[in-house]
Amino acid sequence: MSPRPVYLDYASTTPVDARVLQAMLPWLTxxxxxxxxxxxxxxxxxxxxVEQARENVARLIGADAREIIFTSGATESNxxxxxxxxxxxxxxxxxxVTVCTEHKAVLDTCRELERQGFEVTxxxxxxxxxxxxxxxxxxxxxxxxxASVMAVNNEIGVVQDIAALGEIxxxxxxxxxxxxxxxxxxxxxxxxxxxxxxxxxxxxxxYGPKGVGALFVxxxxxxxxxxxxxxxxxxxxxxxxxxxxxxIVGMGEACRVAHLEMxxxxxxxxxxxxxxxxxxxxxxxxxxxxxLQCRVPHNLNVSFGHVEGESLLAGLKGLxxxxxxxxxxxxxxxxxxxxxxxxxxxxxxxxxxxxxxxxTTEAEIDTAIFEVRRVVQRxxxxxxxxxxxMQGS
Amino acid sequence: xxxxxxxxxxxxxxxxxxxxRFDEAATDVGTGMTGTQETGGVLRVQIQVGPNHLITDxxxxxxxxxxxxxxxxxxxxxxxxxxLEYAGSLTHQPIAEALExxxxxxxxxxLAEDAIRMAVRNYKDKQGVYV
Numbered sequence: 001m002s003p004r005p006v007y008l009d010y011a012s013t014t015p016v017d018a019r020v021l022q023a024m025l026p027w028l029t030x031x032x033x034x035x036x037x038x039x040x041x042x043x044x045x046x047x048x049x050v051e052q053a054r055e056n057v058a059r060l061i062g063a064d065a066r067e068i069i070f071t072s073g074a075t076e077s078n079x080x081x082x083x084x085x086x087x088x089x090x091x092x093x094x095x096x097v098t099v100c101t102e103h104k105a106v107l108d109t110c111r112e113l114e115r116q117g118f119e120v121t122x123x124x125x126x127x128x129x130x131x132x133x134x135x136x137x138x139x140x141x142x143x144x145x146x147a148s149v150m151a152v153n154n155e156i157g158v159v160q161d162i163a164a165l166g167e168i169x170x171x172x173x174x175x176x177x178x179x180x181x182x183x184x185x186x187x188x189x190x191x192x193x194x195x196x197x198x199x200x201x202x203x204x205x206x207y208g209p210k211g212v213g214a215l216f217v218x219x220x221x222x223x224x225x226x227x228x229x230x231x232x233x234x235x236x237x238x239x240x241x242x243x244x245x246x247x248i249v250g251m252g253e254a255c256r257v258a259h260l261e262m263x264x265x266x267x268x269x270x271x272x273x274x275x276x277x278x279x280x281x282x283x284x285x286x287x288x289x290x291x292l293q294c295r296v297p298h299n300l301n302v303s304f305g306h307v308e309g310e311s312l313l314a315g316l317k318g319l320x321x322x323x324x325x326x327x328x329x330x331x332x333x334x335x336x337x338x339x340x341x342x343x344x345x346x347x348x349x350x351x352x353x354x355x356x357x358x359x360t361t362e363a364e365i366d367t368a369i370f371e372v373r374r375v376v377q378r379x380x381x382x383x384x385x386x387x388x389x390m391q392g393s
Numbered sequence: 394x395x396x397x398x399x400x401x402x403x404x405x406x407x408x409x410x411x412x413x414r415f416d417e418a419a420t421d422v423g424t425g426m427t428g429t430q431e432t433g434g435v436l437r438v439q440i441q442v443g444p445n446h447l448i449t450d451x452x453x454x455x456x457x458x459x460x461x462x463x464x465x466x467x468x469x470x471x472x473x474x475x476x477l478e479y480a481g482s483l484t485h486q487p488i489a490e491a492l493e494x495x496x497x498x499x500x501x502x503x504l505a506e507d508a509i510r511m512a513v514r515n516y517k518d519k520q521g522v523y524v
Contacts, residue, residue, distance in 0.1 A: 308433060310396065310458040314406065346430060382412050382462060384437040384454040385430060 053252025156290030157299025208254030423516025
């Protein structure tokens with residue numbers, strides 16, 4: 001058996017932290033009660049554990065625990081936020097504003113709302129990946145009820161100016177939703193000062209378990225949503241369904257650990273990311289995708305000129321990374337995010353997303369640099385196009 | 394998009410044979426180039442022809458998927474030492490079979506077939522041989 005590839009795909013998912021796993025386990029076995037059971041201690045202790053987790057999630061983002069609704073993950077949170085707010089406000093207006101580089105969980109939900117009769121504006125971004133607040137303000141109309149902008153892009157890691165965009169929304173009486181799936185635990189979030197009404201989160205991006213997430217729903221000023229899941233009236237009626245205590249405890253613990261570790265972890269991770277970029281940018285014709293400054297510390301997205309995407313990935317079988325070629329066939333669309341930055345199809349296909357995490361070591365980064373350089377150089381050596389490029393220069 | 398590659402395909406992809414370039418202007422060299430960068434694959438195959446229409450040496454270069462690089466490498470190795478007529482009559486089938494190409498990879502063998510035919514024709518045109 002060959003050794004497992006070096007994992008540099010923490011933006012896709014993370015392993016469950018050992019502390020998180022330990023916190024979760026009792027709630028699967030001896031403490032298995034239903035948090036909704038009010039008649040005995042099995043239920044009471046599960047309820048208390050859920051509320052403790054709610055506190056932990058709220059503390060990480062500067063919110064009140066009462067503003068946290070547990071869901072199955074960021075996709076559900078995005079669906080609940082967008083459909084719930086749109087349906088609630090439909091009588092006031094039917095216009096929604098979002099951005100063309102949002103995650104599919106937002107874009108596809110917006111498409112569904114369009115099908116239901118809402119009108120959606122998809123704003124473009126600059127070549128840096130950043131949204132221009134003036135263009136955002138200009139897109140808001142009197143009938144705009146809702147806007148949705150991701151805090152951190154999942155592919156290129158750029159950070160939007162959420163505070164500024166939120167101010168614009170508040171002044172125009174537009175409900176502002178933020179998809180923070182890629183931001184949680186990666187940058188300081190303070191909903192006490194950010195004018196955000198709804199915010200989606202996911203546990204498995206922050207060393208928690210898969211299958212659990214949360215939606216922040218602001219109390220002051222109060223935001224109302226129409227429930228999308230009906231049943232026993234759990235989570236204040238916003239999201240019915242028996243609470244998965246172990247999952248929720250896992251998310252709470254993951255958030256507690258993130259809050260604790262962030263001051264030390266983020267600079268360490270950024271140093272590793274910068275080391276990776278330094279090593280890769282020594283190659284010819286390497287392009288960074290997205291702004292380097294307004295960026296989460298763990299993300300690096302790079303395109304390699306004159307290298308074909310499928311061969312790049314096939315050559316890098318010692319690395320677990322994401323690719324901008326959604327599929328290997330040229331007939332398939334490359335990353336719509338990179339296309340939105342103005343990258344050519346070829347450069348979008350030949351892009352790699354590296355994301356560094358809690359367990360990444362300097363030795364792993366050096367292995368990644370070595371492997372990428374080796375494969376890129378080898379593919380260029382066999383390329384007739386690179387040969388003409390070199391002769392031309 | 395988990396891609397399936399045969400053992401031999403991987404072997405050629407990781408250790409391509411006959412990589413390089415002959416002088417295209419040389420009268421004993423035939424060059425065939427197929428594909429475009431926009432469609433994700435470019436393949437150049439070259440043959441050097443000695444007395445008795447024998448292919449004495451070959452070169453290839455490819456930009457594209459592992460299947461295309463392997464197809465170019467396999468082809469360049471396979472036609473070296475063979476007769477011009479044999480090389481010119483080669484189809485995509487033996488290439489696809491040798492590398493166990495899937496239907497999604499088959500177009501790489503077709504590009505290789507086109508490239509070797511163009512290379513043979515290019516040589517014949519230079520020599521004024523019309524067969």
